[in-house]
Amino acid sequence: AQSVTQLDSHVSVSEGTPVLLRCNYSSSYSPSLFWYVQHPNKGLQLLLKYTSAATLVKGINGFEAEFKKSETSFHLTKPSAHMSDAAEYFCVVHYNFNKFYFGSGTKLNVKP
């Protein structure tokens, strides 16, 4: 069965420190992988996507993610957190047809 797991439901960091949001997936195929961000009462905005090209993917707002097939992981990182990064982040895996699997989300809190 296909699935995606976000390992932390909440992450809290101080402004200016690195961010790590973890995502693991299970797959029998080569998936496409996405990270989305959702600010309160807003829709989901695409941060970045992996589509079997470079394993290190750069996205908007300084975020990047590395696809590691051996670990079936696609963790999201940012070198230095900003207050505006406080939001909920979703890891999404697309295997085929119309099936997008959403992680349960990680809420990022950024302390001043």
Place this chain on the structure above:
Amino acid sequence: DVKVTQSSRYLVKRTGEKVFLECVQDMDHENMFWYRQDPGLGLRLIYFSYDVKMKEKGDIPEGYSVSREKKERFSLILESASTNQTSMYLCASRLKMTSYSGTGDEQYFGPGTRLTVT
């Protein structure tokens, strides 16, 4: 930029009412989706449309129906609203399906409609 709009940001309806949620995209996308989002449950697919007048049930279609008469518009219908349908509803669109393997065609989301059924 792709723009996906939803007819209402907030909606309050009474139990038993028929409710229409409208979604419009402006980029000629073939695929459109309706999800509901609930705390602790993430996003769950209600219905999917891969082209005009074409639809498929998602994971939780019970109590919902959809309509896609024009390519840019995808409507979600609650035939008889119930309190357990109180939720955030998100519409999304995607260019099209191209293959069975991951295509990298991302979804674009609307701002959401927060529906409360009393």
